[in-house]
Amino acid sequence: MSRKVSMKDIAKIAGVSPSTVSRVINKPSEVSEGLRKKVMKIIKELNYTPNSVAQGLRKGSMKVIGVVIPDITNPFFPAIVRGIEDFLRKKGYSLVLCNSDQDMEEEKKLLKFLYSKNVDGVIFTGSGEYNPEIEIFTSRNIPLVFLDRIYKKESSSYVIVDNVDGMFKLMTYLVKCGYKSFALLNGYKETFSAKARYEGFLKAVKKYNIKNYEVVFGRFTYESGYEMVEKLSKIPEVLVCGNDLIAYGVINKIEKLGLSIPDDVGVTGFDDIAFSKHYKPSLTTVRQPMYQIGKKAAELLFKMIELEKYKPKGIVLNPELVIRESTKKIEMEV
Amino acid sequence: MSRKVSMKDIAKIAGVSPSTVSRVINKPSEVSEGLRKKVMKIIKELNYTPNSVAQGLRKGSMKVIGVVIPDITNPFFPAIVRGIEDFLRKKGYSLVLCNSDQDMEEEKKLLKFLYSKNVDGVIFTGSGEYNPEIEIFTSRNIPLVFLDRIYKKESSSYVIVDNVDGMFKLMTYLVKCGYKSFALLNGYKETFSAKARYEGFLKAVKKYNIKNYEVVFGRFTYESGYEMVEKLSKIPEVLVCGNDLIAYGVINKIEKLGLSIPDDVGVTGFDDIAFSKHYKPSLTTVRQPMYQIGKKAAELLFKMIELEKYKPKGIVLNPELVIRESTKKIEMEV
DNA sequence: CTGTTAGCGCTTTCAC
């Protein structure tokens, strides 16, 4: 219908100055009860809400944060985003979601876009490589927290999960199960996650003196899992997958080969996305606390924004081993 | 480090007035080439970007749209959100994501929140019931498009999928397969989707004169699917599920009962979420074009925002029958 | 306690 009602309108009707209206809203204790009630009444009647853009301009903050992730369609991210939103909305912030598809150019555009939108901070999950555009934020002291990725180059804030340890725990378990030959079917090798999981794998290989193993890199998808099996020189006793999606593809391929899981071969995943407990067989995997990742990142960012001179901080979350049907039961320890 | 550089700064350095800088950015053709180049050079050097909050205040638009969905964690929504974002970002809009958990009170809060944030429009997927708070937008001519839901009460814009027809198509197929006894295992009955799918089911029951059927309502979850099977007076030849999640639960329960799919009983889903083609058995279902839903909604909203006096419009998308392994092959037609 | 004033950074008349 008409123009939105402004503070001036309220002031005029109430017969007070705009600043009084502003005070009623922001510092009610500094206004006499009489005026306060009168003004509040009119505010309610007209269903007035302050124009947050004007507030934003004045205060230098729109209470908006940017979230850059590779792809919300990747089952790893929805819960993270939910964790971020749940925390930040309570604090009055809104969250602008951006999908980068792990593309460096797109990431740069997005970062510029968010910068021009004057966000108060950003939560960033980038591709493997360092994105120099990040400095438009850091150089101007706009808080940024890295999610699920670190760049040594920055002495910055981040929230990650200890992938190396997660993979190592899993391998330790598999060794105890009695598996003797292994294959790691991993995601894209330039990727932070793939590297860490590979490292955890190698650590176990060394520690447990595993002689019989093979490693192949592909992508973090179902299809890639399916294909990677074909690249193996031989099917080992257990197929350790870079993530759950890969594991699903591997399971399908393995069964198509006439092998049965876990009787003939074991398969494991990484992430524990929602479906893994319902898959058939249900998947032995390493759970990443996605919701927590998001929540912690939001919390961290919030502190950086609101607390003057809050020091950057790194948070490392612990993954958890989840044992289900896709691997054989642990052998009796001797 | 320091304060963000402003238009004034550029103007001073270039030795021109702020309005000229503004023109260089917004209406370059109205500025002489000499000045334009000079100003552009400085803009580049200082990596200047206009403060969009100030622009927003001045122009009365922040180029932001709000998206309210029940839960990004529900596999139905990520692709929709992606469709929205891909379209709208290209147009310079950013998208504020809000999860309502289908809770009426939360929805109201969110709507108020978005209103106070001065969004240019909103895409709204609500619970089943009409939310009166919606009128804060409609009454002020702020564009709103309903997604996956309509309320007769509004002569508004919406994008929906013809669920009734989708279910009817599926039933038609199942009848052709030779199935004689049916059960509909549906989601929460107050829900727009559950109602429509129920309607399509009944339509088929009538049309094909199905005598032997049963209907039970639960929730749209795996667990609910699992439980609903137990509520059946007897296991029919085919279990028609309200969505894919329910179907997964049903499949698990059915197999636990020692029945085999599709040999002993058929199971179908609705939605065709990403996993359904990889599930075992892969799921016969009705595909909703999620990405398209989002894209169309974004397109519609965009037109409503930018085209003066664009008329509200309803878009109905067609679902597609997807035949896979969870139902038996069609019988030879006589 | 309340009002007046200035100004956040930008765009847009309106003069020249």
Next chain:
DNA sequence: GTGAAAGCGCTAACAG
């Protein structure tokens, strides 16, 4: 083609 000035709606000194 360019500059001066006003103002979007709000908040924060500063007076009184």
